[in-house]
Amino acid sequence: xxxxxxxxxxxxxxxxxxxxxxxxxxxxxxxxxxxxxxxxxxxxxxxxxxxxxxxxxxxxxxxxxxxxxxxxxxxxxxxxxxxxxxxxxxxxxxxxxxxxxxxxxxxxxxxxxxxxxxxxxxxxxxxxxxxxxxxxxxxxxxxxxxxxxxxxxxxxxxxxxxxxxxxxxxxxxxxxxxxxxxxxxxxxxxxxxxxxxxxxxxxxxxxxxxxxxxxxxxxxxxxxxxxxxxxxxxxxxxxxxxxxxxxxxxxxxxxxxxxxxxxxxxxxxxxxxxxxxxxxxxxxxxxxxxxxxxxxxxxxxxxxxxxxxxxxxxxxxxxxxxxxxxxxxxxxxxxxxxxxxxxxxxxxxxxxxxxxxxxxxxxxxxxxxxxxxxxxxxxxxxxxxxxxxxxxxxxxxxxxxxxxxxxxxxxxxxxxxxxxxxxxxxxxxxxxxxxxxxxxxxxxxxxxxx
Ligand code: IFM
Numbered sequence: 001x002x003x004x005x006x007x008x009x010x011x012x013x014x015x016x017x018x019x020x021x022x023x024x025x026x027x028x029x030x031x032x033x034x035x036x037x038x039x040x041x042x043x044x045x046x047x048x049x050x051x052x053x054x055x056x057x058x059x060x061x062x063x064x065x066x067x068x069x070x071x072x073x074x075x076x077x078x079x080x081x082x083x084x085x086x087x088x089x090x091x092x093x094x095x096x097x098x099x100x101x102x103x104x105x106x107x108x109x110x111x112x113x114x115x116x117x118x119x120x121x122x123x124x125x126x127x128x129x130x131x132x133x134x135x136x137x138x139x140x141x142x143x144x145x146x147x148x149x150x151x152x153x154x155x156x157x158x159x160x161x162x163x164x165x166x167x168x169x170x171x172x173x174x175x176x177x178x179x180x181x182x183x184x185x186x187x188x189x190x191x192x193x194x195x196x197x198x199x200x201x202x203x204x205x206x207x208x209x210x211x212x213x214x215x216x217x218x219x220x221x222x223x224x225x226x227x228x229x230x231x232x233x234x235x236x237x238x239x240x241x242x243x244x245x246x247x248x249x250x251x252x253x254x255x256x257x258x259x260x261x262x263x264x265x266x267x268x269x270x271x272x273x274x275x276x277x278x279x280x281x282x283x284x285x286x287x288x289x290x291x292x293x294x295x296x297x298x299x300x301x302x303x304x305x306x307x308x309x310x311x312x313x314x315x316x317x318x319x320x321x322x323x324x325x326x327x328x329x330x331x332x333x334x335x336x337x338x339x340x341x342x343x344x345x346x347x348x349x350x351x352x353x354x355x356x357x358x359x360x361x362x363x364x365x366x367x368x369x370x371x372x373x374x375x376x377x378x379x380x381x382x383x384x385x386x387x388x389x390x391x392x393x394x395x396x397x398x399x400x401x402x403x404x405x406x407x408x409x410x411x412x413x414x415x416x417x418x419x420x421x422x423x424x425x426x427x428x429x430x431x432x433x434x435x436x437x438x439x440x441x442x443x444x445x446x447x448x449x450x
Contacts, residue, residue, distance in 0.1 A: 003385050003397075010113070010396030010443055012074035013067060014354055014420065016120035016164065018050045019405040023057035027095035032122035033132065034408075037180035044413035047428060053406050055426050057099070064106045064331035066428060067402060071441030073450060074113040076353060076398045077103070078120035078164065088126050090144045096151050104156035106205040106434050112242035115353075115398070117161040117219065118146055121169055121180065121408075132174065133169065136274075138327055139199035139301075139411050146203035147210055148381075153212030160291055162203045163351070165221040166196040166249060176408050187269040194271035197252050201280035206255060218253065219289030219353045222246050226335040228297040228314045237300035237311035240265070245296075246310060254345050256282035268424060269307065287395065289353035292380070294323075295333030323376075324358040324414055331379035338387035339393065349393050354400035355380050358407065358414040361431060368420045368431040377433055399437065401430060 003009055003344045018034050025031075056063055067075050083096030107114050119142065127138050142162075150160065163169070172179035175189035183189075200218050207216045225242040227234040243259040243272035251257055256278040263270065301312040316328040323329060334355075341347060357376045377399065388394050404417035412423055418434030421427075430438070444450060 003381060003388065005447075005449055008395065010073045011353070011437075012072050012076055012113075012115060012396065012398040013070065013402040014076035014115075014398040014400050015056075015402050016078040016117065017080035018053070018120070018122045019401075019407070020054040020056040020403065022051060022053040022055045024050050026057065027083075027099065028086060028093040029080065029096060030086055031125040032080065032082045033180035034122050036125050036128070037182055043178075043182065044409055044411045046413050048406060048411035050406055052423075053420050054403055059426065060103055061106060063101075063402070064110055064112070066106075066430070067112060068110040068420075070434065070438045071445055072112065074115050074158070074396070074398070075107055075402070076115035076117065076161075078117035078122075079149060080122050081119060082122060082124040082143075084148060085124060085141070085145050088130065088141075088142065090148075090186065092148055097148075100149075100153055101156070104153060108156055113158040114156060115159040115161065116149075116157045117164050117339060118142070118149060119162065119199075120164040121171075121173075123180075133174070133195045133199075134180055136187055136195055136198070138362050139195050139202050142199035143202035143206050147206040149245055149267075150207045150210035154207075154214060157211060157214050159215040159217070159287070160207050160211065161218075161272075162200040162207070162218050163196055164219045164353075165291060166193060166200070166218075167221055167245060169196055186266070187271075190266060190269050191271040193248065194277070197249070197281045198277055200253075201277075201283055204283055204285075205280075209331060215286040217285045217287040217351075219291060219346070220246075220249050221291040221293075222250075222337055222339065222341075223292070223294060223296045224333045225296050225298050225334075228299045231298040231300070234298065237449070238298040240309065241296065241298045241311045241313070250341070250345065251280065252281050253285065253288075254282065254347070259287075265309070267309075281387055285348045287349045287351050288347060289351045290337075291400070292334050292337065292352060293325075293355065293356035293357070294327035295330040295336075297328075323372075324360050325410070327357070327421045329357070329376060329379075331376075331383040334380055334383040335387045335390075338384070338392045339390060342387075342390075342392045347393070349395045351396040351398070352384060352394060353396075353398050355397065356400035356416050356418075358416050361404075361415045361420055363420055363422060363429060366429065368429055370431045370433050373418075373431070373433040374436050377437065 170193035
């Protein structure tokens with residue numbers, strides 16, 4: 001595979017703060033919306049929360065040794081905003097900064113590049129109390145946080161990401177209500193999406209000023225939307241679904257507008273936009289991060305309610321391979337998606353910032369044989385390579401996730417890690433998929449590629 005021979009291509013593993021750190025009320029950290037949401041009855045499938053998670057806050061050195069032993073070039077992780085900023089006035093928590101400085105120094109000592117995300121969903125609760133992403137001031141608060149993070153930590157960071165998957169924060173958090181803050185309101189979702197993108201633009205500017213030597217971008221979760229049947233109605237529905245879920249974000253970021261069809265369809269729910277917002281949102285990016293897990297198959301339907309779209313996402317058929325999340329395994333979708341984006345946009349360089357699968361892994365005799373994940377990774381890397389061979393400029397690939405962790409509303413039951421975590425003992429075991437990746441990366445080093 002050409003991918004393995006390119007010394008510039010970055011291989012990494014990824015995590016996020018709330019999913020692994022634990023220590024949610026230690027060293028001056030204040031509450032996030034996920035701390036609050038986890039206390040809501042029935043919100044988390046196994047009633048789990050972030051209090052202990054993978055105890056990474058305490059065990060980070062051991063975890064970093066593990067990362068280094070994998071032979072990856074980079075580690076993608078997020079900073080918990082509520083560890084850094086303590087109140088509505090923007091007071092800075094030095095202990096929080098010290099923790100992340102330690103992490104960054106730990107990575108530098110091990111020769112691993114730091115890819116840092118500022119927002120992976122853990123909004124400080126004090127901002128939610130002021131309206132959260134429905135309040136435009138949250139974008140200004142995010143700019144302040146970005147400025148503090150970049151000026152205090154920027155010398156050790158190679159790549160910054162403003163937001164991870166704003167679709168999830170907006171739609172899962174404000175429309176479906178299955179993620180924090182658990183709101184169910186179509187208009188709120190569109191307004192939150194706009195303020196998230198505005199926050200991205202404002203933070204980008206602060207990052208460029210305070211950490212000019214680093215790369216700056218954003219990460220979107222994207223899927224190809226296929227028509228589940230050949231009828232023109234279903235094809236139009238798939239097109240609408242792609243516009244609503246992918247291009248709403250892509251067009252705003254890359255072209256400074258929202259897709260007209262979706263704008264017209266949701267005329268009752270349009271977000272408030274101030275003059276100049278779209279210019280702030282669509283500043284040039286050094287890279288666009290794409291999180292890819294699956295494809296979506298769509299059927300046309302009559303909306304049951306005014307705030308529902310004119311399509312339905314079909315459940316995978318019983319003969320289609322799925323992950324433990326029930327998501328279709330669809331490696332060719334990655335090639336299709338990348339090629340479509342390449343055709344439709346003038347893209348910055350791309351990174352695959354997450355890719356992986358949940359499976360029902362079992363630790364048996366000290367080993368975890370997760371062959372389904374191993375195949376998943378191989379197939380997706382081949383699919384990525386096919387896209388690159390056809391001309392798509394992809395500069396890196398990060399496996400999700402380094403280790404099993406808190407899978408949001410699913411709690412701890414869904415395991416995405418290359419490393420198995422025994423939540424009773426906190427013991428880590430490299431799964432077979434992780435051993436495979438490690439072997440490939442070490443061979444690559446031995447061949448002198450990097
Ligand atoms: O675990 C999540 C991650 O936090 C964001 N992207 C998708 C992953 C799997 O659901």
